[in-house]
Amino acid sequence: MNKELNFEHKQSAHCENGVVSNMMRFYGIEISEPMVFGIGSGLFFSYLPFLKVNGIPVTSFRPLPGIIFKRISKRLGIKFEKHKYSKPDKAMAALDKNLENGIPTGMLVGVYHLTYFPDPYRFHFNAHNLVVFGKKDDNYLISDPIMETPKTLTYDELKRVRYAKGTFAPKGHMYWAKTTPTNPDLSGAIIKGIKQTCKDMLTIPVPLIGVKGIRYLSKKLRKYPKKLGARKAASYTGQIVRAQEEIGTGGAGFRFMYGAFLQEAAQVLNNPTLKELSLEISEVGDLWREFAIITGRIVKNRNKADESYDTAADLLLKIADKEEDFYKKLQKAIK
Secondary structure (H helix, E strand, O other), X not given: OEEEOOOOOOOOOOHHHHHHHHHHHHOOOOOOHHHHHXXXXXXXXXXXXXXXXXXXXXXXXXXXXXXXXXXXXXXXXXXXXXXXXXXXXXXXXXXXXXXXXXXXXXXEEOOOOOOOOOHHHOOOOOOEEEEEEEEEOOXXXXXXXXXXOOEEEEHXXXXXXXXXXXXXXOOOOEEEEEEOOOOOOHHHHHHHHHHHHHHHHHOOOOOOEHHHHHHHHHHHHHHHHHHHOHHHHHHHHHHHHHHHHOOOOHHHHHHHHHHHHHHHHHHHHOOHHHHHHHHHHHHHHHHHHHHHHHHHHHHOOOOOOOOOHHHHHHHHHHHHHHHHHHHHHHHHXXX
């Protein structure tokens, strides 16, 4: 089969946002990655000591995989068809059928065996999103939003990553747009997205989530050296930095993206306060980046005299205070 759809690939910072933005453009709906992120309430924080990967507690700067996608579909009135397949060859046949029918198809895959990924970026993460938009002979045409240009995978390579093993195993999961709105209610979707973000970051009654979660992590981080010892403390801290700066753009990057969303939202809603607040959340992003630099040096044992676990913990408290103030102002701005 030789079939290539007229699908425009644009690089993005985060796979889930990028797939939605690129797929909507195919159907004539121009919506930027920051707008997808904001409407989908992608700004989040959680520290989960009871959930561990390689023996280290999970720190997350985003909702669970698929949540952004689910929210933006509902808020913009986009209906997606979703399927999982128990048999790999059946999943590949279903994909071929979609391509024959001119349907760009999104799917979840495992990152570790993606042949076009540089080795340092290959790790066991099974909730990566991409779009297949064509096939030439045995090669599938891939729009992977975090790559600069489209890529290709052979039949066997694509089948392997679609059936990666481990946590969040994709099991051949694929999805495509069934119906798209002619005139989506962007204003209403923006307001719902903002309200959800403020609620998640301020009011969830669990000390591990949102602003409270940032403060809880600060308390734990301060105790790492004495409680865990130097080597284990560095390992735990390194995982926080990795979650923040490498896995899906994380803490600092997501704050900058949310700032871009608020600038767009200010124009759509004719609300200049949102533009002012976009600068505030970008400043918080700078603080998260500073946190990553300090903790990165600590992990590599290259920290300066005034950079310690206490310094990093204090910075987290400062971030929590600024974020709490920001979300309260944001709530008032859309009332």
